[in-house]
């Protein structure tokens with residue numbers, strides 16, 4: 001099989017388009033958005049909704065050969081600012097969930113506002129709970145079917161929901177909520193539900209104050225007798241042979257498939273933040289007259305040269321794994337292993353690269369006049385959400401050894 005590392009013309013155009021946006025629209029707002037934390041960065045939101053997203057490739061949840069381009073978009077925009085990237089009005093993880101587990105009708109219906117709404121809208125996905133993080137099968141939020149009204153009734157609390165404020169409060173958006181319809185069935189009973197913004201019973205309890213990606217609205221949401229129509233369940237309501245209510249044919253597996261689409265994107269985000277640090281470091285070294293001799297023999301390299309070359313190699317390796325996992329996703333091939341490989345590699349690379357940049361730059365690395373310290377703070381989350389470093393390594397091991405999740409955990 002021929003191997004091609006060339007980007008398509010479309011991807012190259014997208015890279016230039018998003019890099020321009022990153023430079024001109026995001027970087028100038030970066031510090032203010034970080035300091036302002038929960039203050040909505042209105043100029044950015046308006047720009048993205050009215051102008052920036054035009055020329056953007058399709059929704060990340062929709063498979064297609066543009067999926068590498070979606071990762072290029074994530075890299076460029078996170079090179080600009082990862083917090084603002086997560087704050088921009090898009091279907092985001094909510095869209096990935098609908099794309100992975102929804103029927104064609106559901107995709108059409110729930111994604112329509114992201115094309116047609118006159119005002120910005122957000123999507124989000126709420127899995128994590130106070131007692132369930134890495135072990136998503138432990139979630140306790142319940143969804144009971146009310147036979148009379150033909151509605152699902154949700155009860156529980158979700159924490160750390162990215163874009164949770166926008167998605168729960170602004171008309172047209174939605175939160176995809178994971179809940180169990182049969183606690184005795186373990187993971188088999190877990191389903192995902194689309195809860196439209198402003199649905200009664202869904203309450204925004206608060207926003208998280210964070211070390212990094214501070215422009216991103218990370219919400220706690222409470223669901224108290226929150227009712228959604230039967231057709232808002234993504235996939236099937238079937239549990240271990242018992243049929244509760246009809247739907248499509250994907251349940252927990254469909255919900256988990258969301259990660260195969262989202263992990264390459266998070267890996268690309270990590271590559272973007274890492275590249276921001278490395279680009280700045282190289283520019284600064286050049287300004288100070290430090291040359292990096294890429295062709296010098298190993299024994300002759302200075303410590304700085306060795307560090308920079310290693311940082312570059314880590315970044316390139318992470319990017320290639322990311323693109324491979326994205327390309328497979330776009331081609332409809334199973335990419336569970338590759339998505340976790342990319343996410344684990346990129347999550348580690350970005351934390352190491354941004355810390356090294358702070359270290360090498362000394363006082364410049366610490367200064368709030370520059371963004372290097374901020375990139376170090378923005379980096380770590382890429383190694384936590386959408387599966388931590390340890391969890392992604394576990395998935396890689398399971399896939400390689402062909403062990404089930406109950407055998408290797």
Ligand SMILES: Cc1cc2nc3c(=O)[nH]c(=O)nc-3n(C[C@H](O)[C@H](O)[C@H](O)COP(=O)(O)OP(=O)(O)OC[C@H]3O[C@@H](n4cnc5c(N)ncnc54)[C@H](O)[C@@H]3O)c2cc1C
Pocket residue numbers: 093124125126127128132133134135159160161162163210213218381384385386387388389390391394409
């Ligand atoms: C800023 C932010 C945004 C987020 N956005 C979202 C979102 O939009 N939607 C959402 O649902 N969630 C979101 N999350 C939650 C995130 O996905 C979880 O924090 C993550 O999955 C880890 O879960 P936990 O925090 O409960 O940690 P735990 O699962 O308690 O893990 C703690 C530590 O133990 C390790 N560990 C756990 N299990 C194992 C194991 N079996 N083997 C080895 N090590 C293990 C972990 O790697 C970690 O280092 C977000 C979190 C943050 C901080």
